[in-house]
Amino acid sequence: MNEELIIGIDRLKNPSLNKSTAFTSEERDKYKLHGLLPTAITTQDTQLKRVLANLHRQESNIARYIFLNSLQSRNERLFFRLVSENIKEMLPIIYTPTVGEACQEFAHIYQQQKGLTLSATNRGQIKEVLQNWPHKDVRIIVVTDGERILGLGDLGANGMGIPIGKLSLYTACAGIHPEYCMPVMLDVGTNNVSLREDPLYLGLTQKRIQGDEYLSLVDEFVQAVQEIFPKALIQFEDFLTPNAYALLEKYRKSILCFNDDIQGTAAMALSGVLASCGITGHAFKDLRLMFLGAGSAATGIGDLIKLALVAEGLTESEAVQRLWFVDENGLICKERDDLMPHNLPYAHEQPMLSFIGAINHFKPHVLIGATGVGGTFNSKVVKAMCKHNEHPVLLSLSNPTSRSECTAQQAYEWSDGNVIFASGSPFPPVTIEGGRRFIPGQGNNVYIFPGVGLGALAGDASIITDEMFLIAAKTLAKQVSKTELLNGTIYPDLDNILDISLLIAEQVATYVFEQGLNRSPQPGDIKKVLQDMMYNTIY
Structure with missing residues (x-):
């Protein structure tokens, strides 16, 4: 009209x-x-x-x-x-950590529908339901099935708050017009009994569909998007690890898609690691890194760091020897018989070790937490890292704040101010004994996914590759100023997020055209294309 x-x-x-x-x-x-x-x-x-x-x-x-x-x-x-x-001020309200609470309370604070819900009961009619969406030129879709919302677990249809929040950030942080954005909830049931028994719950009150039945429903959605919204990028969000990997591997080489928990988190973490080298003086190719957690986020980070190390001249085998993973059962090693397929490349010929034992044995320069379990970086862990490093790097990435592996206050106090710290959710500035003040960095995926998405749209990309996330990580790391590094901060000022997203988008779009991944002819001036795409909030 x-x-x-x-x-x-x-x-x-x-x-x-x-x-x-x-x-x-x-x-x-x-x-x-x-x-x-x-x-x-x-x-x-x-x-x-x-x-x-x-x-x-x-x-x-x-x-x-x-x-x-x-x-x-x-x-x-x-x-x-x-x-x-x-x-x-707004990011912690519209996204982490508040979005976690909002998802938990979603059915109780519901006011009006902001996204599209595709129910398992819509099987065979997904295409028709997609056509009910009021905007016909959708370019960005964020989709979840609500099974692994942040570190909070299965929230079923309440997980709709995640796609809504992420797409708000695409507009606010990358200037993508909100009419191009569509949040999608795949409501396939929930295994959260308390939700199914909640009279206000708005999703299917049945156990989750699984196996072939689940995969065929997702495939119906993906294929319907190709027909109804052929220019749309699909961002998979907060899927359980086995499904996250299965869906990414199935579609990444043929469909314009990525998984933010795997690839976006990886680029964000890699950027922090790269920037930290400007403080510690270590060469990136010489780093030893340990991960607490071995799910999709942690192994996604490992995969991208491995790619970055190979780009620095290491063989893949040499790169893997720099990366060590520990989960709730101990070190990921070959003697274990309980590993998931995505863990196997990082299973070393090494006897089983505890978390502290692994730190003391391998002496990592960088410790990355992606556990979803709060408090796992305790004082013993921080002090062990300090024993082997003048300035250990701690990335406590789990969200929301209650699930962070440690707080900024704890990290700085336990390390006597020597740690280089960043977290997934924001923490306020910290002053420790002696009056030293620290401003902790926030390793938020908002630094990465809006710019990558914008670059893919500007380049009319056919697929998203890991190299695009490597480009995004390197571009982001270069935006950290010398002053920020001197203050121990390894992520740039969030106030510059739109400029950062535009820089990442320009680099990603350039890569798309250089690699021949574009579906339409290359424009003369990529910067002008990006500027012309910017959503105007002024009236």
Whole structure:
């Protein structure tokens, strides 16, 4: 429908067209809005001040989340201007850690549908359901089945908060128009008994479908997307590790897709490791790295670091010898008979060791946590790392905050301020004994996936490769300033996230064209293409 024909109350109810009190007198005449708004005409700047003041009146982050959710539903451009211009304050509210609580409470705080739910009951009709989506030129789809939401486990249909949040970040942090974005929940049931027994739960109240039945439903979705939205990038999000790997391996060479938990997390972590070398003085190719956790996130990081080490001149075998994994049962080694297929490349000829035993044996320079279990980097672990390193690097990446392997306060206090620390969820600045103050970095995937997605769109890529994430990691690491490195920070200022995303997108799009992965002719000026794609939040 022609947007100019949307008038009166319908225009005010349309979040992409609504300007509320900022409609001018002429616009109120044109769109028949007189009487439907207060008399005063205000600027968007004034609206922004009012919204911020009301946001700050909320007494908790979940209340702020609900407030912002409501704002997005009624005035899209004001919402995205608020988020993009206040990203440090808004990111913990619209995404980690608050989105974890929002997903847990999703059915209880539900107001209106923001994404597309594809139920197992829609089998054989997925294409028809996709066509119900109001926007016909979808370019970015974030999809989850809710089985492994952050470190919180199976939240079923409540996991819809994750795709909604991620796509908000695509717009706020990479300028992708919200009409190009579609959050999708694959509701295949839940094994969370408390959810199935909750009378307010909004998903299928049955156990999860599994095996071939599950895979065929996902395939119906993927193939339907190719037909209905042929330009769309599919981002798989928060799938259980075996399914995450199975789906990525099935589609990565033929469909425009990636898994953010595996590949986005890997690039974010690699970037922090690369940047840390500017503090420690170690050469990247000489590093020894240990992982606590051996799921999709940890092994995804290992895979990309292995690729980066090979690019530095190591053989694949030499690169693997620098990477050691420990899970809840101890060191990943060949004598174990309980390993998943994605663990096998990292199973070493080494007797079983405990976590502390492995640290003391291998003396890693970098310790990366991706366990989903809070408190696993205890004082003994931190002190063991300090025994072998002047400045050990600790990446405590599990989300939300309650699942972080350790807090920033603990890391700095237990190491006497010698650790180089970053976490998945934000922590406030820390002052330790002696008055030394530290600003912990946040290793958030928002540094990576919006830029990679934007670059894939600008290049009209046919597939997403691991090399694109390697490019993104290296580009991001170069954005950390000397001042930030001197302060022990290994990620750049989030206030620069749009510029960072544009830099990553430009490098990714350039790679797409150089490798012949583009589906349409190369434009003359990639920078101009990217600038022309930017969503304008100003009215």
